[in-house]
Amino acid sequence: METKEKKFSSKDFHQTYARPSFVIPDKLIHKNVENAGEHNQFSTERKHPVFFVDLPSKNVSMTIGGLLPGQLTNRHRHTYETLLYVIEGSGFTEIEDQKVEWTAGDAVYIPAWTWHRHQNLSDTQSAKYIATENAPQLQNLGVALREEEGRDL
16 A cells, blocks of 8 residues: 655646545554653753654644653743643643643643743652644744753754
């Protein structure tokens, strides 16, 4: 079964059809994400563990993030939106000048290009969340940016 996507350029405008078509990718599941290995470079830079969900989405990404007891992440911003779903623990996300407190079962929206950071409020329990972002979409358009506070782009 052919699964390669066709790349279009301006000469292919006449190939815009009235009905969508689809391509079934080779990979539709990423089993046991957290046991597949932490993305070390990303986790070291962000100062908390992050596990990437490896699926062929071109528009949205998913990661599983963790915060150790009492941990506070770096303040950062990016051009993509983020939705967090808290799986376990309690803490807060600071978005610009607003503090949004969360516990397991809550969902948090982080708008594009807002300074933000996360903190686990427990001294004994880790916090864990699922993050979904439209980063791949913006990466494919060449407009995805991420900036850590205190570092130049």
